[in-house]
Amino acid sequence: MNRTALVGLCAITLSAFATLAQAETIRIANHGQAGINAMKSTVARIEKKYGITVEVVEYPSPDKDYMTKLLTELGAGNAPDIFSAPTTAYVADMVAAGYLAPIGAEFKAWDGYANFYDVAKQLAVSPDGETYVMPFMLGIQEIYFRRDVLDKAGISTEQPKDWADLLARAAEIKEKTGAYGLLFPAGVSWGTGAFDEGFQHLLVGSKTPQLATEDGKLDLTGEGVKDVFGVYKELIDKDLMPTQPLLGPEPWVIPKYQMFPEGKLAATTCGSWCYIFDWGRESKNPIPDVEKVVGTWTIPGQTGGQYVLANLAAPWGVNAKAENLELAKKVLMEIGSVETQVSYAVQIGNIPASKAAAQDPEFQKLTELVPIHAAAENGVYLKQAAGFATVAEGVARATEALLRKETDAAGAQQILVDYAREILGEEAVK
């Protein structure tokens, strides 16, 4: 009898310990110095509000290495409770793998929900109709150009009307100034950049603006895909964009941090963060008077129109195997708050997904971002489907072949189609 009682007592004590421990710590993954800084105030706020410890685990900074580590741990079941996906492209696959906990119900019930832009809410919806990520920041990209360089050479700084106009402008820049005319990220070492910061911006304005079919498959055979590669092909073959640095290990460093500030590259795609992070006050190689000297164009459509492509910037999700799901979801909502959004805007220069940010005094100080935030209402987006990460890698490989002048537009499309078929299987690719 005594023994049974003792064992029972032990069991009770143990379970008490266990629950105690579960309630105490939430582990969140973060990577990159700017991202860690942006989360600092949020972490403190969460710890205070819920009386818990938030442990921030620093992961390798480049997106590829971050994903390697994160997915290894998710697959193994020892990943942190809350983490971000570097781009939307990874989300659908992570959902398919069962790594993310659904948060739709909590997100909709949360009082911040109503203020979110529709485009952000839509982007967060996965192919199965459920929401798995907090779409708290938007990445909005445009073409940034050196107004001073163009003005001096007497080149028009008007918004280009269509692709042909854009390419003609790039050629004119090259001809009159000797500088490279236009950069679209390309190649394997830029990671998902070739897709996220280049390809899809052109694609949404092409003849076939979506990749996901109604039944959630991928259609990569559209004419638009070929035409987009055609734009790359022309930029590369006419030597309008710097191709050598793109083949190196940190392809963005030379064009964005050296050539553009020096005026040797006159236009490039870039995100709202570029005014702050790449060439502005947070930069190590700032362009003086950046807001005046650097202008922006939206990306024109193939035959006209203007397209502002909105992306989720590093959306956060909850580990489906988190020990305390409920608490983790509460913490996630805290990450969605306007304060955190503004903190990210300050540190990284992304666009808050909540309309309420417009009223925030801290955000109002970011004069570079305010107009972009206001325009986010009209953002277009790519419908998500499982396999987007593979498409991103396929686009990277296809553009790499273009960079190396090994193929033409049709051949690049074939590389993309073949790669997607090979990785995802015939059945997932139309």
Place this chain on the structure above:
Amino acid sequence: MVRSTYEKRVARQLLLILSPSLLLLLAFVIYPAVYSVYLSFTNEALTGAAALNPRFVGLRNYSRLLHDAKFWNSLFVTFVFVVGSAIIGQFVLGLISAIMLRRDLAFKQLFSSIILLPNAAPEVVAGFMWISMLAGGENATLSRIVMFFGMTPTDWLQTFPLTMIIVVNTWRGIATAMILLTAGLSTIPSEVYEAARMDGANPSQIFRRITLPLMMPTILLYMLISAVSTIAVFGLVYALTRGGPGGATEVISIYIYNQSFTAFQLGYGAAVAVVALVISLILGIAYVRAMKVQV
């Protein structure tokens, strides 16, 4: 009888003191190797639906390998890398160093210390140092050197990626070759040389007729050792090029890593790994045979 019981006990005790090593090797080397073979028959992945429900796919990964141009490319790149750096680069420079250092030179110690130095540099550090050497632009060390000789500089890791990683791996391995070949040279008795000189052989004849043939076993052994260890080189290439540009330096260990950890296809990565294991094992068995060790 007493003697025999004692011997049995000793045998048991010897096995006992070996068993911790045995256990670690079984758990962390043998079992993973066997498990790789199993993984290679599945579509296990790190993300996507296959991560949730991995399936047994039979030989599909292997049949995919046959048509995978990047796989054949990586085999070819590995072959060139091994031949270029281990069989030619390290060997030639190692042999020259070994022969020269047998002379009674001033600064002999200094020379051999410097030649040993690259071997001590951890892979990541070696990678950084060579990024500085080989970067693009006119300021990189190699560019300055070739400009001194009136040639045009280039972005070395872009223009000659495979040649450059061969150079870097050669740099790192001269010491191993030098040490092994020095050991081999010291086994040749000096009477042989004296006899040859009496017969009026000139130095190059001595080298071709005596040194080389007598060194052949050592050379063969060296080549096997360095070939297998070069197949396993990972960190150096990873730090320098990550296999790029366009797969030009995607040696098989990098290709395995890329398939498993950047394309997240664990099953397919394992199939490539099994091929690498088989190639290494064949070379390894040749190595064991060549050693003809009495154990």
Place this chain on the structure above:
Amino acid sequence: MTDFALDKPGKSRRPDLMAYATLSLISAFCAVPFFWVLLASLDGNAQLFLSWPREWTLNNYVRVFAEEDGARWVFNSLFVVGSATLLVMVLAGLGGYALSRTRAWWKQPFLYAILLIRVLPPTALVVPLYKILLTLNNIEGNLVRMVIGGDHARAIMRWIGFIDGYLGLILVLATMQLPLALWIMKTFFDGLPRDYEEAAVMDGATMLQRIRRVLIPLALPGLAAAGLFAFISAWGDFLLPLILLSSPELQTLPLGLFRAFLRVNTIDYGFLAALAFIYLMPAVIAFGFARRFLVQTFSGGVKG
């Protein structure tokens, strides 16, 4: 005519000049890459390219320890690699002795098998290795939580965990160095005369006494060689800590270096070079000690 022949001292000066020139060239090739790390680490305004510092400073080194967790990285690296080395020395000392003295059937297959282990490419093993360590880690974690409770479980697991813990990395690093160390020790014991042991046996010494009194003192040179090689190789390993460690408290030098290289878009080369130099030094020192063992050890394989 180049003089490739050996053992012809002092016959002419010309071949010596050739030798000096060739060796100088090879040495230059070997040494030049090191200059950048050394100079950049002392340069207040270091760049990716080799240049003579305009302003000499130790500030980069100071920053490694003051601004970053340099001291922790150094400690972690020394602790993990040091422990792994000790473990290798103990296991290889015992195992090498067993392999040298046993006459059992498994002796030859075992020795050949561990030679083959040395040729397996580590990337090929990483995925399954991770899975095994994870299984062990989960079992252990549950046990720890049952016995001690969840409160301190994470702190304890940081020391004895298989994934993201010191123990796991130490064991795996040690295992990877074992084959070479076992061979070194086996060869070493083969060369030791058995007289001493037999005398001890006559005196009725047990196996333990035999090891402690006779073998350890005699085996020290061999153990030093095995330990140094294990240390150098484990010190340079990058893949295993990369895959196995996550917690900031456990970061080692190669990871700190890798992260410093990739953290921000504009790289701080002075800091990077200082960190690289700190990471380089222990390996170079160990190599200095190991030099005299190198020739003996490798020549062991050449006799056949």
